[in-house]
Amino acid sequence: MGVQVSTATLAGAVAECGAAGTIAGVGLGYGTAENDADYPGASRRALKDEIRKVKVATRGVVGVNLLGALSNFDDLVRTATAAGADFIASGAGLPLSLPELAEGSRACLIPIVSSARAASIIIRAWKKRYDRRPDAFIVEGPLAGGHLGFKPEELQPCAPGRLEAEVAEVLQVARDCERETGAHLPVIAAGGIFDGKDASRFFAMGARGVQIATRLVATPECSVAQAFKDLYISARAEDVVIIESPVGMPGRAIRTRFIDRVLAGERVPFKCGYQCLRTCNPATAPYCIAQALFNAVAGDLDDAVVFAGHNVSRVKDIVPVRQLLEGLVRETLAARPLFS
Ligand SMILES: Cc1cc2nc3c(=O)[nH]c(=O)nc-3n(C[C@H](O)[C@H](O)[C@H](O)COP(=O)(O)O)c2cc1C
Known part of the structure; x- marks a missing residue:
């Protein structure tokens, strides 16, 4: 969550619970002393700092989210991989050059898509240019926060079941790719997943993970102002x-x-x-x-x-990250038989 919502403290707390924490790489140069004089340099140094802080605090999995539309995208991908980010997740545009920018690093490369078409284009382009495939896809639906890969008229109101339909289509694309390569291509669902019942619906469909943002803001570990x-x-x-x-x-x-x-x-x-x-x-x-x-x-x-x-109107309390995530896991496991 950018700008500076998901920083080292939140990402580290999430990773400590055994989930994957994400540092938002967008806008980290804002508010630093060098902001005006050298914004790209300030962003680079701040990103390196955030990754170092979190790597000292946890041995869990922590990656970086970078918007494809950033002018300093290439620099920040190189910075994140050199600093030891475990994954790079990237949306807002098709991250077609990501493998080249991350070359030589062990970071998993995870495009964020809002359609099966985008997933197919990325698979084909990466295969042709780099002979590599994505390590996972995040499929983001219209209920997410922040920037959305949809037309405004698709969002007011949001069609119910839209994320489910998108996930089903991307799973099909991922399965075709798995058949071709023999390697797993996990799909992670995102956008409006509020409780364990929501999560279990996507796991039952074949998703291997869910991405949560909104609920993580209402935690003591999130570093935004009260x-x-x-x-x-x-x-x-x-x-x-x-x-x-x-x-x-x-x-x-x-x-x-x-x-x-x-x-x-x-x-x-x-x-x-x-x-x-x-x-x-x-x-x-x-x-x-x-x-x-x-x-x-x-x-x-x-x-x-x-x-x-x-779903922000359903957020009622500040809850520590561990309590939130353990509750979600419990609810997901309890709800699972209903959907399998
Ligand atoms: C405050 C906030 C900031 C966000 N910033 C980003 C961002 O910088 N990059 C991105 O890919 N997604 C961003 N998102 C979208 C989330 O990563 C996520 O996919 C989505 O909001 C998940 O749905 P949920 O908020 O219902 O849990 C943001 C979401 C929120 C709530």
Whole structure:
């Protein structure tokens, strides 16, 4: 979860429980002393630092999530793999050059897709160019938080069962690939998975994992400002909105004063020292998404975009990561017979 929502403390706590922790690699240079002078250098050093911190704290599995649209994507993939990230997960664009950038590292490469078509294109391109296949796919559906690989009209309202349908199609693509290569290609479902019943539905279909984001914000280990967590706990279903992001994709967020201004068509002026997204034109962008997300983490909610998943209104308490994950595992195991 970017910008700076899923940092070393949260990713390390998740990894300590035996799950895979993810450090968000986007926007780590924001708020550092070198921010204005050398944003790519500040991002690189901050990412290296986050990975080192977590590697000292845990021997569990910790990887990095990097948006394909980042201008410094190549640099950050190389930085993450050199610093020992166990995996690189990448979405917001097809990560077609990922194997080349990660060459020589032992990191697992995990594209994030929102359709079977995207999964097939990646498999074919990586086979042709690099003779390698993805180590897993994360399939993200329309109920996820943050940037979404769907058209705005597909998100309001979200079609029920959409993630299930996507997962089924990507599983088919993965199985074809497994038959060809003889190697496993696990599929991980993401977006709106709130409890063990949700998770067990995807495991029963053949998914090998689920990715959880929203619920992990409401934990003591998540390093965002208390105001960010309080907004999660007080959010009602009707407070969750879809915005157009300068990334060039829609995003799901909780309504704030800032979002009301943006939804009303206001342009929020900003200074851009470094064009951090290839897809953003600072001259025409209505606001700076990196700054707005950074404001959220710092607790300045009136000037913030606070990303959240569709199910955020079901989050009621701050729960330690271990308690949350052990509860999810228990619920998943208990629900499993219902679906097998
Ligand atoms: C606050 C927040 C920030 C996010 N940032 C990113 C990101 O930087 N990169 C990414 O690939 N996905 C991002 N996501 C999406 C999640 O990784 C995840 O796939 C999805 O939200 C899971 O659904 P859930 O939130 O219902 O658990 C973000 C989600 C949230 C809630």
